[in-house]
Amino acid sequence: MKLYTKCSTCMTDISLWTWYSDRIDFKKSNKDFINLTCKKCKQTDRYNIDNVKAKESNTAQIIALSIFLIGTPVLLIFLWDYIFKINNIYAILILILPLIVPSLIYSIIIKNDRQRVRLFNVS
Numbered sequence: 001m002k003l004y005t006k007c008s009t010c011m012t013d014i015s016l017w018t019w020y021s022d023r024i025d026f027k028k029s030n031k032d033f034i035n036l037t038c039k040k041c042k043q044t045d046r047y048n049i050d051n052v053k054a055k056e057s058n059t060a061q062i063i064a065l066s067i068f069l070i071g072t073p074v075l076l077i078f079l080w081d082y083i084f085k086i087n088n089i090y091a092i093l094i095l096i097l098p099l100i101v102p103s104l105i106y107s108i109i110i111k112n113d114r115q116r117v118r119l120f121n122v123s
């Protein structure tokens, strides 16, 4: 998970990466304080883990959006011929159902990411 805090010197965001999904575990591994170096002003300082916040991951959003934007048209192209060959409305509905999958994956990824961020920030 990507975490952020403000540099004590220049107030720029300092980002760090951790596998811990909540603050309590993260604290256990770091003893409340963490040494971070600002990329902008190169100052190293000790930061309280209580002031570190999680943000929603851009990578998760990009992956989710790609699955949605690529998956939906690909499925539509794949199913297009079948949809017009079938005269049964129910069969058409069944064929259209897979088109929901990319948007379902999209919303699951976004939802999971938001939950992780919330879990970290409230713990």
Ligand SMILES: [Zn+2]
Residues within 6 Å of the ligand: 007, 008, 009, 010, 011, 012, 038, 039, 040, 041, 042, 043
């Ligand atoms: Zn700085």
